[in-house]
Amino acid sequence: MAVTITDVARAAGVSTSTVSRALSLPDKVDPATRERVLRVAEHLGYHPNRAARGLITGRTGNLGLILPDLANPFFPSLVKTVQRHAHRSDQQVLLMDTDEDPAAELPLVRSLVKQVDGIILCSPRMRPADLREAASLSPTVLVNRKARGIPAVVFDNVEGMRRILAHLAGLGHAHVGFAGGPRSSWSSGERLRGLRVAAAELGVRLDELGHFAPTVAGGHDAAEGALLSGVTAVVAYNDLVAVGLCQALAEREVRVPDGLSVVGIDDIALAAMVRPALTTLALPTEAAGRAAVDLLLQLLAGGADGRPPQVGVAAELLVRGTTAGPASRSSPATRRRAPRRT
């Protein structure tokens, strides 16, 4: 069998409680004793039994990470960061994918609650009431979502949208469209809100192009309306939609960015892979993951002082190949008209 605290105690010539203290409350034990205990433990290859520890402390050493769809390329980077940081605090990560089914999430939380110390919840579609119930079951941090009374890490959508629109306005665009995500998506609503604010500030006309699936196919669906609307640039709900839009545009012989500028959001790996490379707003998933873990750990440590903190993380605009000024357009119409003037 595995080596237990009793083995270490015997080998070090102390009681089990001293060993326990040496491990968990180093300053409540004589330095010399501690040193010896630690050496013996190391030498014996002792590893604490978490189940036993958890049985008494009530902590599992696990964090739950719930997300809608791991296949969505936005998440892997978040997961990686959360893991890295959790491990630093000696916590493991229990991952749960809800397969984009908001109805599955609350039951999942319930089943998970007993096996984790806290939960990081990415749930763009869950209803606020369910969100609150989930949060009541276990210390919870929301990611990319806000709800009254629940700590959260959110991307600063207003600032992000401002950066996109400022870039576009700087290029000369005065009429911009937004190809939104699913109607029930919280972040799609937030992005629209941010765009409206920024558009008003910058004197840009903003058109809603509709709601689309947050996928490449959704982007295809958005193309027709974008072309008809007369906008000179489109901000897509996310990179997948942006890429789909670019593809559909290409099929219609509309050149990007000359015929239409396109901006994505997320900076998924794909954004850099397509040609032309996608201009996109890079959501700082690393910062978000880090913040979420920190927040949760703080909560667990009893740092629930004052109102629940909402941490905002700022996004960065990566200007690449899919944006250009509307003036540089060489559409058939423009070209045809030019000679006549001569």
Add this chain to the structure above:
Amino acid sequence: MAVTITDVARAAGVSTSTVSRALSLPDKVDPATRERVLRVAEHLGYHPNRAARGLITGRTGNLGLILPDLANPFFPSLVKTVQRHAHRSDQQVLLMDTDEDPAAELPLVRSLVKQVDGIILCSPRMRPADLREAASLSPTVLVNRKARGIPAVVFDNVEGMRRILAHLAGLGHAHVGFAGGPRSSWSSGERLRGLRVAAAELGVRLDELGHFAPTVAGGHDAAEGALLSGVTAVVAYNDLVAVGLCQALAEREVRVPDGLSVVGIDDIALAAMVRPALTTLALPTEAAGRAAVDLLLQLLAGGADGRPPQVGVAAELLVRGTTAGPASRSSPATRRRAPRRT
């Protein structure tokens, strides 16, 4: 506090042992009693405390899933399947990403061992000796990797490569190149081996184009050599390399598939998103994930009868837009020569 087995016992008017039996060994208890206990437990909202159970059974209810890089689009689908199946057997999944660092894997396994009942290990680069040490620490199932004495789920590379080459040969290709993955990658070696076997069978000439990073950038690097080699079709180590190759080819004004046919492996989401869509060998990650969990669970149940099983899962070729016959090429050279003959 949470409701415990004692609460249930009291409410049902039985002893704790009976409750325990009703829950874990249903046929060792009178049906009527069991019924009553179960109802009471349900009504009280009882959930067993896993730490307490684990303390005595030695099982954690967790499976470890170790993989090199979650950002590699090949993995999310595997992770999702593993999770779904683990949950069906009431196991949670502890995910660990090694950040492509083979040296980090063994220590990771060591730290994980105490917290899981078994490990599913995807480690294309780990040394066989380390692999065996890892497997000695905890019940282990390898994915996409073989090692003597360790149960494994592998893709049937020979059959998969045969399908690719048969398709290409059917199209008329007689000279095919392989843009391999990293030198240390087990599966790259296996794929090459499979290609050699299939090439011999089909009378196709096979050229090794070299080893490349398993990324889009790696694909870019492969373009020059592919063009110089005189092959009419290239099999890439994976879809990322294939996509990179296609892009680099496009930049050199070589049309795919008319100028050169390209085949990927993995069928990641990206493969369907690029234009033309990538012809690729779809590795059945769902089947693999399912098989891995089943194998591990079987191992845990003590089903280590006979030699460790190696389960092979077959791949399916998805013919899309990047393959065509070499005859259909309309390269500048061909076109120029035609008129002269007239």
Add this chain to the structure above:
DNA sequence: GTGAAAGCGCTAACAA
């Protein structure tokens, strides 16, 4: 078929 009792490995009072 059921209950009483012991104990898994650990931590947290309480004494000393």
Add this chain to the structure above:
DNA sequence: TTGTTAGCGCTTTCAC
């Protein structure tokens, strides 16, 4: 500073 003691919630002998 250290040791003694009493459990945490559960499963599992061993009686009955």
